Amino acid sequence: MIEVRDLTKRYGNRVAIQGVTFTVARGEIVGLLGPNGAGKSTTMRILSGFLPATYGTVRVAGYDVARESLEVRRRIGYMPENNPLYPEMRVVEYLRFRARLKGLSGRRARERVEVVLEQCGLTEVRRRLIGQLSRGYRQRVGLADALVHEPDLIILDEPTIGLDPHQIRSVRELIKGLAGRHTVLLSTHILPEAEMICHRMLILWDGRVVAAGTPAELEQRWSADPQVMVEVSAPAAELEAFWSGRPEVASWEMAPAEEGWWRCWLRPAGAQDLRPLVYGWARERGWTLRELTRRRYTLEDIYVRVTARREEEEAEEEEV
Structure with missing residues (x-):
């Protein structure tokens, strides 16, 4: 659905994005993650045809964004970060107006508006002035606008920014429901949100x-030393001596869990999973295990590792 090759955007001497390359398959939900100024919004504006690239190629549904802009726009629904709405219009009037602007006939426009009102949970407020709606409902109106012409690709720039937890959950479930029928590209700096919504990052x-x-691929790549946590009932001195003497265990820490139980954190010497080994050691020595788990790295953990490594590389380049 999306093919981006060596996409670059310069503003004078400032480079907003450089050499960006990626693909998105039909029906996927893909998240663009990064801090403010990382280039997320610039990339989305180029994809949607609102901003020209300095160089590079972008194709959406097989059409070149630069040379076939009108064909691309017909296939895109775009909701920018600052959702532009007409506060003096009623919800249903605004959506019908937007549907006609996007080329839908009178009858077809009315049919699609009824569909997106239901799909986005706006039926009860269809006659309300947009200016009187809560922030959450206004985000829903913007999403309905992006969906009204049945686009192949939906681009959402920070779709839950400024919403309260209940509104975030509601909008999140709405976006997840679009997978399969639509391809979704969304930007966010809320990492747990991306982890719950997106197929790839x-x-x-x-x-x-x-x-x-995918989250699993990123975890596998950036979690080369998976830590194991074990809760075991055994003498403390015996545990300390055993962990210190095992070549498979690179480092370890211990803390009392409760009387007679110890919580131990073990880091492997290589990339191996220590859990089968720990289970076997416990059986051999007659220890009682209560918990044996491998630490799962969150997207936030991975993000911190990736960006920290990038900062170190940039610092080294500056020194050279």
């Missing part, structure tokens, strides 16, 4: 893609 840093993949 693209992490941008200083205008470049520094990591990409």
Whole structure:
């Protein structure tokens, strides 16, 4: 659905994005992650045809964004970060107006408006003035606007910014429901949100893609030393001596869990999973295990590792 190759945007001497390359398959939900200024909004504006690239190629549904802009726009629904709405219009009037602007006939426009009102949970406020709606409902109106012409691709720039937890959950579930029928590209700096919504992630840093993949792929790549936590009932001195003497255990920490139980954190010497080994050691020595788990790295953990590594690389380049 989306093919981006070597996308670059310059503003004079400032580079907003440089050499960005990625693809998005039909029906996927893909997140663009990164801090403010990383290039997320610039990338989305180029994809949607609102901003020309300095160089590079972008194709949406097989059409070149630069040379076939009108065909691309017909296939895109775009909701920018600052959702522009007409506060003096009623919800249903605004959506019908937007549907006609997007080329839908009178009858077809009315049919699609009824569909997106239901889909976005706006039926009860259809006659309300947009200016009287809560922030959450206004986000829903913007999403309904993006959906009204049945686009192949939906681009959402910070779709839950400024919402309260209940509104965020509601909008999140709405976006998840679009998968399959639509391709969704969304930007966010709320990492847990991306983890719950997106099939794949693209992490941008200083205008470049520094990591990409599914949450599982990113965890596998950036969690080379998976830590194991074990709760075990055994003498403390015996545990300390045993962990210190095992070549498979690179480092370890212990803390009392409760009387007779110890919580131990073990880091492997390589990339191996220590859990089968710990289970076997406990059986051999007659220890009682209560818990044996491998630490799961969150998207936030991975993001911090990726960006910290990038900062170190940039610092080394400056020194040279």
